[in-house]
Amino acid sequence: MQKLVYERPYIKKLTAGVMNKFGSRSGGKPFEYIDNVSVKSLIASYGSPLFVLSEKQIRRNYRAAYRAFSTRYPKVQFAWSYKTNYLNAVCNIFHQEGSWAEVVSGFEYQKALGNGVPGNKIIFNGPGKTADELLLAIENDSLIHIDHLEELNQLIILAEGKPNKPRVGIRVNMDTGIYPIWDRFGFNYESGDAWAAILKVINSGKLQLAGLHCHIGTYVQVTGAYGIAAAKMASLALRCKAELQHTIAYLDMGGGFPSTNTLKGSYLPGTDTMPTIDDFAEEITGILTKAGFAHDELPLLILESGRVLIDDAGYLLGTVIANKRLSEGKRATIVDFGVNVLFTSFWYEHQISPAQEFTPNIENMVVYGPLCMNIDVIRESINLPLLNPGDNVVVHKVGAYNMTQWMQFITLRPAVVLIDEQQQVHLIKAKETLDYIERDEHVPGHLK
The missing domain is CATH 2.40.37.10 (Lyase, Ornithine Decarboxylase; Chain A, domain 1)
Incomplete structure (x- = not known):
């Protein structure tokens, strides 16, 4: 008698439904x-x-996300994350909806310009900007988010003799309860490095500190982490006002909101477990509106959402x-x-x-x-x-x-x-x- 081939058992959550x-x-x-x-x-x-x-679904997602934040906070701006999907047709859908461009390389920066995005509506992130790319961003009045001290020193040199001060933001990393901490990018909040970078920008006299930026991680499934980040970003902005008499024009909370895909190793489907964009909006805007800003000095809230808008x-x-x-x-x-x-x-x-x-x-x-x-x-x-x-x-x-x-x-x-x-x-x-x-x-x- 032939021995049957063993097949290991498989356990799966049962889904109720009509049976035949x-x-x-x-x-x-x-x-x-x-x-x-x-x-x-x-x-x-x-x-x-x-x-x-599906263009219909892309526009529906963007409008839902914008509505979630703009109905809770008076000044909101989305910037489409080019690295998520930089096909020109896709980018132009988001730009038609009112989104700026968020790029992390010279390649993506050129694509944004080619798509007709005004330079002052391009946010230039990332740790690998070259001198030529920084000069191009300066000439186009783009927002340059500084990632490390070498880049900050280079920008101060490049700004020498420019008629207008380049607009910059400081990228901040911090402990939000999500581990491992995303501390590879930007200046650390807890160690004081972020505040030291702010002081260096202000004291240089050659750069215009326009805002603060953070990106706490990717596929973050805990809304409270964004509440912690918003509170720490707000505290830096308020400290700038109190100690330096400098008003921070915007706070960029980055992206990282999850789609409803199911991560490997998860028992329950993503549709049942992931927070909604409204959940994230409630957490972030609730913290910012209570942070202590004067009503007429509430910073612009920028979001760099990617996958949640298109997955x-x-x-x-x-x-x-x-x-x-x-x-x-x-x-x-x-x-x-x-x-x-x-x-x-x-x-x-x-x-x-x-x-x-x-x-x-x-x-x-x-x-x-x-x-x-x-x-x-x-x-x-x-x-x-x-x-x-x-x-x-x-x-x-x-x-x-x-x-x-x-x-x-x-x-x-x-x-x-x-x-x-x-x-x-x-x-x-x-x-x-x-x-x-x-x-x-x-x-x-x-x-x-």
Whole structure:
């Protein structure tokens, strides 16, 4: 008698729902449309895999976030985080909605200028600004957030002889109860380094201290951490007024608000556990309004939100290549996109939906990409209906970071399309070609 192959048990939170004779139907109905546009038609027109962005959802997210803060605080300004998704079409949606640009490199700074953002509405963050990039930012009257002492000294030298003082902010890091502390960037609050940097700016006489900036971390799930940060930022601003007779024009609280993606290792889904943008707004604005500012001297509140504004507006469409059984007996499904394209599969347990009718038979399986690398795992464990080669799938909430952190490795990067508010489809980035990849290669004559 042949011994049965052992398959390890899998524990998953039960989801209540109508049952039939086969059990509960996981995943509900197939996900066949995005903003009333057929998934199958998108793949037929633009190929597989394919990124799809919903303009309607992007605008809805931005307006909800702006409303959450502006109804609680009188002066609010968002600045779109270019590193989250710097496709020009995406950036221009946010700029149309009134967002400034927040950039962290000279490359992103040039993109913002190219998108028509006035220099005085560009915030230049990051630790790696070159002298030429700083000069460009000075000439365009951009807000330059100083990250370290060397940059501060360099700015003082570059400002020599300029007709107008460059507008700068001091980036502050601090203990907010989130560990490890993000102390790599900026000047520390507790040690007094931030105050020393403020004094150096003021005493130089060559720079205009316009504001204070912090970014306490990424995917922060505790609203209270932002309350602590807001209180410490407000205390610095009030100290500037009391001891230096200098008014801080703005406080930039950075980003870091989570989307509703489910982090790896989480038992409950992100939709059930993540604070809402209203929760963060309530915490931050509540602290600032009670901090002790004179009513006519309330600083402008700047937010640099990224993923919370776009993650759920992005989808990745793909196709099943094959199925197989692993040595342990577990089912494995191979799809035509890998971690080189879906970088956030290292972070999240992405929801995956079939894009066509499926059988009620559900099985726990691993979903692999097509790369010749053992790390190419899209989902280590997921309950899905049995999928056949040629079937299509939709990965949800992929709008943030995948189109900036993706890489050309083994396979070409796919096209990106945008569905506008009138349900028209626009190609906003073409699929890569071999000619594109080899364009900058040069082969020495003796190797031809």
